Amino acid sequence: MELRVLPSSSWRVSRGISRGSEMAAGTAPNIRDVAELAGVSHQTVSRVINDHPSIQPQTRARVEAAIKTLGYRPNSAARSLARMRTGRIGAIVDSPEHFGPMNTLRGVEVASRRAGYFLSSVSVNDDSVDAINQSLEFLLDQNVEGLCLIAPRLPLLEVIRRRGLQIPSVVIATDTAHLVDDNGLQASVDQELGTRMMVDYLLELGHTRIAHLSGPHDWGDARSRRATFEATLAAHGLTPAAIVEGDWSPDSGFAAGPGLIEGTGATAVFSANDQMALGLVHYLSEVGLRVPDDVSVVGFDNTPESAHMIPPLTTVRQNFEKLGEMAIGSLLARIKGARVERETLRTQPSLVVRSSAGPRPATQRSR
Amino acid sequence: MELRVLPSSSWRVSRGISRGSEMAAGTAPNIRDVAELAGVSHQTVSRVINDHPSIQPQTRARVEAAIKTLGYRPNSAARSLARMRTGRIGAIVDSPEHFGPMNTLRGVEVASRRAGYFLSSVSVNDDSVDAINQSLEFLLDQNVEGLCLIAPRLPLLEVIRRRGLQIPSVVIATDTAHLVDDNGLQASVDQELGTRMMVDYLLELGHTRIAHLSGPHDWGDARSRRATFEATLAAHGLTPAAIVEGDWSPDSGFAAGPGLIEGTGATAVFSANDQMALGLVHYLSEVGLRVPDDVSVVGFDNTPESAHMIPPLTTVRQNFEKLGEMAIGSLLARIKGARVERETLRTQPSLVVRSSAGPRPATQRSR
DNA sequence: CAGAACAGCGCCTCTCGTATC
DNA sequence: AGATACGAGAGGCGCTGTTCT
Known part of the structure; x- marks a missing residue:
């Protein structure tokens, strides 16, 4: 699909060239109009716009010039119809x-x-x-x-x-x-891979009480992350410190704070996305818990904001x-x-x- | 544009009906295929799909039944071409x-x-x-x-x-x-109206030292809000306590905090959007300033999050x-x-x- | 109310041509 | 002669109009 630059104000050009006195201004130019102006057959014009090999450079140039001055643009409906796609x-x-x-x-x-x-x-x-x-x-x-x-x-x-x-x-x-x-x-x-990498990372840091702030249960990603979180812990003989479902929003992350932290013994929280992690970090600062000194918080998504959160968020990048x-x-x-x-x-x-x-x-x- | 429900698996239907032994399976059905199956002319089919008035209910029903069983869908390219639009x-x-x-x-x-x-x-x-x-x-x-x-x-x-x-x-x-x-x-x-309403509101609350957290200068909305902010203050004989430019992100709001607050005497900040207001509120809480007791903060946009910020954000709704x-x-x-x-x-x-x-x-x- | 017939939308493709190196 | 470069013309893509029965 080649892109051409329209000369300004040449769009609604007269087609008087081929239709004599009719001068149907307001009608877009035709492939035949182009042919006439370039002094070639409509065949040749078609060959030019479809990159047919056997066209001489100078002929091609003449046709392209005509296309430009007329502001010609192939009719997409006609093309679709003829090509059957x-x-x-x-x-x-x-x-x-x-x-x-x-x-x-x-x-x-x-x-x-x-x-x-x-x-x-x-x-x-x-x-x-x-x-x-x-x-x-x-x-x-x-x-x-x-x-x-x-x-x-x-x-x-x-x-x-x-x-x-x-x-x-x-x-x-x-x-x-x-x-x-x-x-x-x-x-x-690959959600499972991303989740495993993150949970493994937390385990390597020595955490054994890890809570999960999950996404809404009707989201495939949320289900997968939660399931993999639980499975990975189980493989290490651990159980979740807590699991709270949010709605992806920062607010839900903030609101989930108490359920994740109070009385759970959690030293780390795996949030299913960065926005909720943001809200959670805010909550933690409000109750006087430092991140990551008191509680580690990690996210998922690598949103532009995550790099500038305080502290900058450890997360999973998804392309x-x-x-x-x-x-x-x-x-x-x-x-x-x-x-x-x-x-x-x-x-x-x-x-x-x-x-x-x-x-x-x-x-x-x-x- | 009417929407029809496709009977499942009827899409790539044979068109053998009208082309005898050719049986070009894989080709979409034609208006003529529909006509043949319904026992009418292709004209009538056209009239039916285009809601032409003079069609008898039973004829219409027959045609529609044929359309349904064939999974017929008018070819949009052909329609465009014929209608010239x-x-x-x-x-x-x-x-x-x-x-x-x-x-x-x-x-x-x-x-x-x-x-x-x-x-x-x-x-x-x-x-x-x-x-x-x-x-x-x-x-x-x-x-x-x-x-x-x-x-x-x-x-x-x-x-x-x-x-x-x-x-x-x-x-x-x-x-x-x-x-x-x-x-x-x-x-x-109407950016000017929105800005004026907000600034007037702050003035009514008694604020005289108001700072502005603006959006990027190459955004039309940001320019307008800033200009109107300044003009409205000027009309009351006031000058901005400070103006800091952000990039719409929460982080930039957070980062703008010191410039807006420290040594400016600002008792209120008009943020050009809600996300920056979020970051700013976070900053304020970090430096021990309460919202709105010490500093009032208002936003713009009425994002879904704004209603659940702490405290819930006063803002401008744009539809x-x-x-x-x-x-x-x-x-x-x-x-x-x-x-x-x-x-x-x-x-x-x-x-x-x-x-x-x-x-x-x-x-x-x-x- | 509906069928038959036909022109036409703009483009593509295919078949023959003719012309030129 | 056998290439390459282009023209002329026709038919067709699927549908919409109109006109006339």
Whole structure:
């Protein structure tokens, strides 16, 4: 897909050239208008805009000049019709206001554009089956060639499971249990790895009483992190000091403070995201507990803010942009007719060690 | 634009009905396939899907049944071509990770969909003229009928000013000085009103030493709020206790604390957004100043978090969704051929009084 | 109320050509 | 002669209009 610069005010140009006295100003120029102006056949123009090999440089130059002066732009509908493909993919984003889905969409956007595909995306916040189905229909009505579903929560996954996908699709979701589709394509950040790295890190620091501030239970990531947290502790013969569910917001992190700390003996808290960690740190400072001297706090996401928290937050970096790009890459391969086997893409998160976690305090707090 | 429910697994249906032994499975069904199955002409099918009045209920029912069993979906490219319109509008969003642009886009999305228009949106973060121009070309290549530009910062506005817009467009931006276009359509939340309401509120509470935590200077909203802040104070014969520029982030709010408070005598701080207010409140608690007893802090945006801050934040509510909807409404009117005069749309913000601002302390702090 | 017939939207593709080195 | 560079023309993509029965 090549991009040309429009000479200003040449958009609604007259097409009087080819239609004599009609002078239908306001109508976009035609491929034949270009041909006429360049003194070539419409064939040649077509060959130029489609990068056909056997075109002489000077002819190409003449045509491109004509294109520029007319402000010609191929009619995408006509192209789609003749080629029998729209060059468009559709995306549904659930909870687009959240860090992960938002950045994943960014990656999806970049990747599809770079591949020469148009993207139509729709947001979903509503959990109703009807709303989700309407979003799907809305995309299918555009004859998208493929579908990318950013589905962090269960409701959207459930709809996908029930109705199935009839065109090439990729589902970006952690909780894969709901996808029974045989030839399904699925992508996610490896939550288990990220969680294990973090919990192992806390264990190495000597912590044995670790609490978990989890995300909402209808989020796949939250479920996975919580489950892996418990499993990793269990593998070391430990049990959680406490588990409190938040809603990803800083406020919920603040509010979860007492449940995580009071009487639990926790010396470290693994928060399922950075924002809640922020709120929790705030709570701890309010009750006079120092981070990390009294309590270690770690997060997940590596938001821009996390580097500047006080103290700077130890967290897990997830490359959502890359996730989106990988997903689109594989989706496009399928659209172009690659094999159709079940496939699962994973990106690896990485531990970002800053200073919000430290060794287990020598003397236990009394509380 | 009506939405139909696809019977599962009926998408890639055979079209053997009309093409005999060819049985081109994998090809989407045709309007003629539907006609044949329903025992009517393709004309009638066209009339049904376009809600033509003169169709008998039973005929309509037969056709709709055929549509359903075949999983027929009109080819959007063919429709666009025949109608000579794409039914698509394009949107560019600068800084989509920020609260305002993000929610404005949400409104744009909802409004265009409700009006039966498809939406293509692209994100811009880069300030380079090339990147912005490419985004524009990308949308124009899709033959969008109109353009919605969410332009909170100056660089995008500058590009718009320089190249002009050749198709119906609406610019959502506060800083209108850069738009010389004669018949331009522009929309924004009334920043001056919001700022005045807030500053007046602080003045009524008796504050005379008020500091301002502003947003980045290349943001239109930030410039407007700052200018109005200064003007409103001046109208009361007052000068700012301090002005510090942040970058919208909580961290910058935290970092701005000393500059706003130390030695300024400020008893109130007007933060240009809620997130910075959050950081500032954190700073204040760290240095032992109570909000609002010692220092009043107010924000702007009314983010979901603001209601749960401690103390709950007094702020200004901006209805970005409505802004987006209004903008699209007026844009569509232009696309449909309404008058083309210069037009400016404004939505009114409202004051949300919570408890982070109180009366001026009786005794001045010593610092 | 609905069918038949046809033109047309703008572009692509394919088949033949002719022309030039 | 056998390449390469381009033209002419037709048919088709799926749907929408209109007009005439």
